[in-house]
Amino acid sequence: MKKIAYSIVILILGIGCTSKNSTVKVTDLLKRGDSLLAVGELSAAVGVYDSVLLADNQNIHASLQKTLALIQNSQYTSAIQSAGAALQLADTSTAYYYRANAHRFIGNYAEAIADYTIAVKKAPDNYDYVHERGIALLHINSLDSALQDFMKAKNLNPLDPRAFLSIGSTYTLKKDFGAALRYYEQSLGLKPDYYQALHAKCRLLKDIGEIDSCIATLYTAINYHQDSADLYKLRCDMLFKKQRFNDAVIDASVLIRLMPNKAPYYNVRGYCKIQQNKTQEALADFNSALKIDSTxxxxxxxxxxxxxxxxxxxxxxxxxxxxxxxxxxxxxxxxxxxxxxxxxxxxxxxxxxxxxxxxxxxxxxxxxxxxxxxxxxxx
Structure with a gap:
């Protein structure tokens, strides 16, 4: 009997040690997964979180982090499923928010708005929940509702430039261009190098015919973002339109450096060189364009x-x-x-x-x- 009792004690102690080791293993795996996620090793992170969930299928942290990794890896359908699994573990606003994002990224705006709304009800003062619902509303052209969310987000955090940009974008769609420009400026006042706000402001100035102001803004924007082909293209187009060919040819050359296989930039530079009376150089550019695209x-x-x-x-x-x-x-x-x-x-x-x-x-x-x-x- 004593021998049997001793064996039972050893067995119990063994179980205890296994459980402790398992906990340590899960903790280490979570740290590993979070580290991979932080450096953008998304597929590897998903694999680690799956290992955690295999060892502990109730681990909400692993479930949520896996969902986030899937979203960042553009695996939106899988992310929706993963968020649903997380909601089976805990009715958390984060899971609704992640699922809403995944729905929005694949154009399921009604589903996204529904999930954002639940997240907002659970955490009404969460800036991201409110702001991202506004983005989804913007996609279905619910401009007034979107504007309400953006204004609320602005009030929740008046130092975050995103809401100001979104308000400006909404006013642009409402064709209130003066208000749009004011909010773009406020966004840039908070973050002068904010790419999206600079680009939006330039586009609006172009569309309303304020070409000189657009060009001036683009010079500022390119000082911050010197490898942005979109900004160089926009400025090159505007300089070309204003017949500032000496400046346009410089931007066209940058675009050719950034995208050497794009025929239109050789064509633009060639046209500018015609205006500079550099016919042979222009001819070389047009030949280069036609080598890329003979049609x-x-x-x-x-x-x-x-x-x-x-x-x-x-x-x-x-x-x-x-x-x-x-x-x-x-x-x-x-x-x-x-x-x-x-x-x-x-x-x-x-x-x-x-x-x-x-x-x-x-x-x-x-x-x-x-x-x-x-x-x-x-x-």
């Missing part, structure tokens, strides 16, 4: 124009005709064609090209030039 109609037209400037009329004619075969709805190509025809004293054909050009796309930019050619050459 790029505008590059063919511009290449033809370079040959026109070099008095290489047969080549110019061939290139411009090729451009029109690819895209006939281009008044600029017809302008180029007319110039070649005039140079070859084919006035009847030139007048036909001019008249066709006046019915095509881009007449807003080139219509006056075509009208001038018509007045000079067509009776």
């Amino acid at each position: 790029y109609a505008y590059a063919w037209s511009n290449k033809g124009y370079c040959h026109y400037l070099l008095k290489e009329y047969p080549t110019a004619m061939s290139d411009i005709y090729h451009s029109l075969q690819l895209d006939a709805n281009n008044s600029f190509a017809y302008r180029n064609l007319a110039l070649v025809q005039i140079a070859q004293k084919q006035k009847a054909e030139a007048c036909q090209s001019i008249n066709l050009g006046l019915t095509m796309g881009f007449t807003k930019q080139y219509g006056d030039e075509l009208e001038k050619l018509k007045k000079q050459n067509c009776r």
Whole structure:
């Protein structure tokens, strides 16, 4: 009997040691998973959290962290399932919030709003819950409701620039551009290098025709974000529109460095170089564009124009005709064609090209030039 009793004691002690070791193992795994999540090793983090849940299927921390890792890894459907599993363990606002985010990222806005609303009811003073619900409401065009959430978020934390940006975006959609600009400015007052606010402000200034202000803002933005292709592209477009070709060619060169396989930037730089009377350099850029995209109609037209400037009329004619075969709805190509025809004293054909050009796309930019050619050459 004493031997049996001793064996039972040993067994009980053994169980106790196993349980303690298991707890230590789970704790170590959680630390490992959290470390992986912090450095962006998302798939590895999910694997570690799965190991924790295998050892302790009631571990809410592992369940929530796994959901977060799945969201950050763009595995939104799996994240929705994981959040549901977390809610089976604990009716926590965090799980509703994570599930709402996953729904929103795949466009399930009604489901997202429903989950955000539960999260907000559980934690009404949580900035992120309120603000992100506003974002979801914005997606379904519930502008007034979204604005209410953004205003509440702003009041919850008046030092967070996100709400100011979101309010500005809402006013932009409501076409109250003055209010939108004020809130973009307030957002930038809190965080001067805030990329999204800088970009939104520039876009709005562009859309309302404040091109000089847009360009000035873009110079500030690019000082903070010197490798942002989007900002360089926007500024290059604005400089081009203002015919500031010396500045535009610099931005086009940066864009080519950032994205060497994008034909439009070679085309833009080539056009700017034409304005700088650097025809051979322009021709090289148009050839580079066509090596990337041989169907790029505008590059063919511009290449033809370079040959026109070099008095290489047969080549110019061939290139411009090729451009029109690819895209006939281009008044600029017809302008180029007319110039070649005039140079070859084919006035009847030139007048036909001019008249066709006046019915095509881009007449807003080139219509006056075509009208001038018509007045000079067509009776």
